[in-house]
Amino acid sequence: MTAAYAGATSNHARRVVVTGIGMVTAVGIGREQTWSALLAGANGIRPITLCDPTDLDSTIAGEVPDFNVLQYVDRKDARRMDRFVHLAIAASGEAIAHAGLDIPAHRDEIGVMIGAGIGGLTTLEEQFHVLFEKGPGRVSPFLVPMFIPDMAAGQVSIQFGARGPNYNPVSACASGADALGTALEVIRRGDAVAMLAGGAESCVTRMGIASFASSRALSTKRNHDPEHASRPYDLERDGFVLGEGAATLVLEELEFARARGAHILAEFVSYGQSADAFHVTQPSEHGEGAARAMQIALRKAGIPASDIDYINPHGTSTPLNDKFETMSIKTVFGEAARAIPISSTKSMVGHTLGACGGIEAAVTVLSIRDQRIHQTRNLLVPDPDCDLDYVPEGPRDLAIDWAMSNSLGFGGHNSSLVFRRWDG
Amino acid sequence: MPRVVVTGLGLLTPLGNDAPTTWDGLIAGRSGITRLTSFDASAYDCPIAGELHDWDPTAWVEPKLLRRIDRSSAMAMAAARLAVTDAALDVRAEPPGAVGVLLGTGIGGAHLIVENQQLLDDKGPRRVSPFLIAHMLPDTASGLVAIALGADGANFAITAACSTGGAAIGEAAELIARGDAQVMLAGGFEAPLRPVYYAGFQAMRALAEHPDPAQASRPFDRDRNGFVLSEGAGVLVLEALEHAQARGAHIYAECSGSATTNDAFDMVAAAEDGRGIQRAMERALARAAVAPDTVDYINAHGTGTPLNDRVETRAIRALFGAHADRLLVSSTKSALGHMMGAAGAVEAAIAALACHYQLVPPTINYATPDPDCDLDYVPNTARRATVRHAMSTSVGLGGHNSALVFARWEDHSRLEDNS
Numbered sequence: 122m123t124a125a126y127a128g129a130t131s132n133h134a135r136r137v138v139v140t141g142i143g144m145v146t147a148v149g150i151g152r153e154q155t156w157s158a159l160l161a162g163a164n165g166i167r168p169i170t171l172c173d174p175t176d177l178d179s180t181i182a183g184e185v186p187d188f189n190v191l192q193y194v195d196r197k198d199a200r201r202m203d204r205f206v207h208l209a210i211a212a213s214g215e216a217i218a219h220a221g222l223d224i225p226a227h228r229d230e231i232g233v234m235i236g237a238g239i240g241g242l243t244t245l246e247e248q249f250h251v252l253f254e255k256g257p258g259r260v261s262p263f264l265v266p267m268f269i270p271d272m273a274a275g276q277v278s279i280q281f282g283a284r285g286p287n288y289n290p291v292s293a294c295a296s297g298a299d300a301l302g303t304a305l306e307v308i309r310r311g312d313a314v315a316m317l318a319g320g321a322e323s324c325v326t327r328m329g330i331a332s333f334a335s336s337r338a339l340s341t342k343r344n345h346d347p348e349h350a351s352r353p354y355d356l357e358r359d360g361f362v363l364g365e366g367a368a369t370l371v372l373e374e375l376e377f378a379r380a381r382g383a384h385i386l387a388e389f390v391s392y393g394q395s396a397d398a399f400h401v402t403q404p405s406e407h408g409e410g411a412a413r414a415m416q417i418a419l420r421k422a423g424i425p426a427s428d429i430d431y432i433n434p435h436g437t438s439t440p441l442n443d444k445f446e447t448m449s450i451k452t453v454f455g456e457a458a459r460a461i462p463i464s465s466t467k468s469m470v471g472h473t474l475g476a477c478g479g480i481e482a483a484v485t486v487l488s489i490r491d492q493r494i495h496q497t498r499n500l501l502v503p504d505p506d507c508d509l510d511y512v513p514e515g516p517r518d519l520a521i522d523w524a525m526s527n528s529l530g531f532g533g534h535n536s537s538l539v540f541r542r543w544d545g
Numbered sequence: 546m547p548r549v550v551v552t553g554l555g556l557l558t559p560l561g562n563d564a565p566t567t568w569d570g571l572i573a574g575r576s577g578i579t580r581l582t583s584f585d586a587s588a589y590d591c592p593i594a595g596e597l598h599d600w601d602p603t604a605w606v607e608p609k610l611l612r613r614i615d616r617s618s619a620m621a622m623a624a625a626r627l628a629v630t631d632a633a634l635d636v637r638a639e640p641p642g643a644v645g646v647l648l649g650t651g652i653g654g655a656h657l658i659v660e661n662q663q664l665l666d667d668k669g670p671r672r673v674s675p676f677l678i679a680h681m682l683p684d685t686a687s688g689l690v691a692i693a694l695g696a697d698g699a700n701f702a703i704t705a706a707c708s709t710g711g712a713a714i715g716e717a718a719e720l721i722a723r724g725d726a727q728v729m730l731a732g733g734f735e736a737p738l739r740p741v742y743y744a745g746f747q748a749m750r751a752l753a754e755h756p757d758p759a760q761a762s763r764p765f766d767r768d769r770n771g772f773v774l775s776e777g778a779g780v781l782v783l784e785a786l787e788h789a790q791a792r793g794a795h796i797y798a799e800c801s802g803s804a805t806t807n808d809a810f811d812m813v814a815a816a817e818d819g820r821g822i823q824r825a826m827e828r829a830l831a832r833a834a835v836a837p838d839t840v841d842y843i844n845a846h847g848t849g850t851p852l853n854d855r856v857e858t859r860a861i862r863a864l865f866g867a868h869a870d871r872l873l874v875s876s877t878k879s880a881l882g883h884m885m886g887a888a889g890a891v892e893a894a895i896a897a898l899a900c901h902y903q904l905v906p907p908t909i910n911y912a913t914p915d916p917d918c919d920l921d922y923v924p925n926t927a928r929r930a931t932v933r934h935a936m937s938t939s940v941g942l943g944g945h946n947s948a949l950v951f952a953r954w955e956d957h958s959r960l961e962d963n964s
Contacts, residue, residue, distance in 0.1 A: 256588060278809045332674075
């Protein structure tokens, strides 16, 4: 067997830090609202209201409740954006304010990468019906610009005036993580001094639910009991619950952040990425692909696996994902795997697809900031195949120097991000 | 930092189902635009398009898989296989993790989602295909190519509307330059010829109208009135120079620099001053350490919309100053139409070929000069020229801009052999 390509270790002088976070999720509009709800073990899964779910196999979702876009965008602009863009703008505005970043002063040196896995499904479905019922002459001139998945990155740039590197890295459910990882590399190579990066998704539509349900990825057994439906690592898990949301992180080159006196939340140290090259929807054997992404991220961080104190996993609540992800963690961490707390944010907000990598990276950074981690909700019946420490009991104080956030996507994409506590 | 070279090309375009046929068609000044046949378009104003002609997906994808996947993914898989064959690259013989895939698309699986929306509306949610969700996603083609060829390195997609292909190739080159891969299969693909999207572009008043389809796409011409929607795919094999040399690969050109920017101006219209695309070109040249006056050819975005071509001309003048009058600028969309997420990739391949053959494809359908578009657009006839550096530029809805720089590759070893 050929030895694996050794790859890069750490060939960049520039360091990158996180200085701002914005989040919109099913458990809260706003960073601290979301974070305190997660620490409280809140549930964000409820009956669907965004579309008519009557004949759908799954009738529950992690919708963002009471989201009023007019708090963030004026009415005319808002009508020309899909909901996933609304969520991205809300999260990005909060992140920019949190960082105290003056974008106009550095507008050509600040870019945007917001991962969205699908795009404006709500708009597309509406316009399908216009086309079928009223003919092509009645289709909206904003259909294309509202549907295309790069528009979160595009509109955030337009709303906030960031003119640097800009596009949407897509890798299905790993999109948010790849957006962050790519943005990290953009700063490292000197193409920007700061990046707004994360993920956004809103696909709680009839087609969104029908297509995931048809692929047998969704939980369908607990429509009557939504708050127990998303149960990563639990023996009785039967699929994920679709969620919507957005998170944006402000990433900055360290010297730029220092020079402007920014408050640093954590260092974003490394990014590893791999392809299973195995199957479009099933994980590779023993989670081999996911393990490689983690190993690459660790190698690029220059640390042994044993340095990792906390893992925010992909943890979707599908039977296959949680089993194979557990195997991949054991492959990378060996015996030490049992000593590393692992908690799934999806147990409370559902699976937000392209947004989850952003949301979970934000949660990982807040865990480092507060030295405290949230639980995996609904882990009630242990699964012998999932035998690590998933923090089922409640929030936990934890000394964290190094933490990892993992995302895995349809298509066999694996991404792993490593963050480090900032000592100042 | 490793240098990155282009060692393989795979193209599917309205002018041909591989790179050589496409290139020959471009150089001959042919148009690939015809009346639209992909769906019944009788209710549309001017149904013309750039479709693949006589392309047989069953030659590229096994039947069971072909039934599940979107047309756009099948096109991407074919283009990737063509590129790998052209590069004489044995992906499975490469070390694990060395070969990655980064293919972009503007929208993803347009055909599958349209079919399934009809099923959902007519027959209910349980009739929606179990393969829809996985196969409509923009990143699925990157995954399918990885599976088909055994490329298990870095893998994702990029979407940036019509700037997608350029952004994907640029990021893939950066992956190699920073050592995260030795080879990347990079490019873009799009199969957008479905009624809902066609209607959307028509509603934007973005589509060209002309009684003769072959003359509809007329970038930089005074009488241009929009772009022609096309399908296509382009995959480039990008490779670390040392890796290419060690295996004796044929090199088309060096991929020496790239950049993306955003106008931060409007979701649909480009900023009139062209500053966004100008900055992308400027940064790509800086990244490549190439002096602007050594650029001899720009394969422009040149869509054929009144605004785009004017803005792009202004940006080129602003950046290149007096050298703008010596530059050759052509839009191959005049012959191929606008392949959306594939456009930047196919045009990058064309820029690399221009460096390789020292030959510049024309802007066809150029008849009447526009005072706002006053560069040398290589009207109608290909031109033999010294091409030291060629650029490919792309501009997308959402304010995205990308620029790539390619450098002529002079094979010094061969020159020495001949001396």
